[in-house]
Amino acid sequence: MAFIATCAANPGTPLAPSPVVDVGWHSAVLHTRLYRELCTRLGGFVDHYPEPPKDPSGFRSDVIEFTLDTMRATGYEPDLELWAGPVESTITVAAQTWHSPACGPIQPMPTPQCLSEPDVKPRPA
Template sequence: MTLTLEPGVRDARALLNPDDFMAVTATVAKDNPDMGWTMAERVVVEGLKFVAVAADGTERGIAPSRVVDEGWHALILHTAIYKGLCERLGGFVHHYPEPPDSGRYDPEFIDRTMAAIEAAGFPVDQELWRGPDNGIVEVSASCQHAPNCGPIQPMPTPQCLPDPPPPAPSAQQTA
């Protein structure tokens, strides 16, 4: 399938090479056997958009919908792909899971996230950003992010510490 975008509109699929995109999509499809491949691709694309906005460090107070979170989870499971993605985007986006709680869902929070994605130049697949009981697709993700959960923000890349010195020889070793 060829996707034609209007000038100035960013293509989230281009954030990964085709093989990596397929691997992440396969994870979503495997973890959600009732979900078709096309829907799994849509979920990954929205997850990529979310990570792109979260990694740039300018947006605070954003979170994925429960469906989009499934795409983010699949990205995280592919650690090398996710690390490279975050490095290219400007910052590592940590995940702070929360158990699902539809009472915690805040439509204004999701609206703010969708607005940030659009401001970054990505079109939003609004169907996948609906509330926890969206009636569109069920996902296996067992967390729901909300304003009061852990901060979703890029963190500076930690600097590697030097290897610790070897332990001092014991009395037996010196005898």
């Protein structure tokens, strides 16, 4: 949750979760109503951009360190056990996936619009 809150508080900043934090983020996203309410309280919806599984050698520890520094600057103390890289983590995850600024910054987004019907406005929550 601290990672999501940090993303919402720092729009446009290139942040990325560790593989373990990403699994937690997936769990939050799947509870759509709760996730929407959380993002609303945080001030902006934080979209999730999934990437395909990657080789552990592609893990960007510099991006994770930047993310951790940004979390601290935002007022959160990260649980470092959740932020280990794919090789040194003692927590097993289903797939070796992670996100990097290469896919664009993870940031709050405006209310999604229906792509199949661009003139239809979303209903209020």
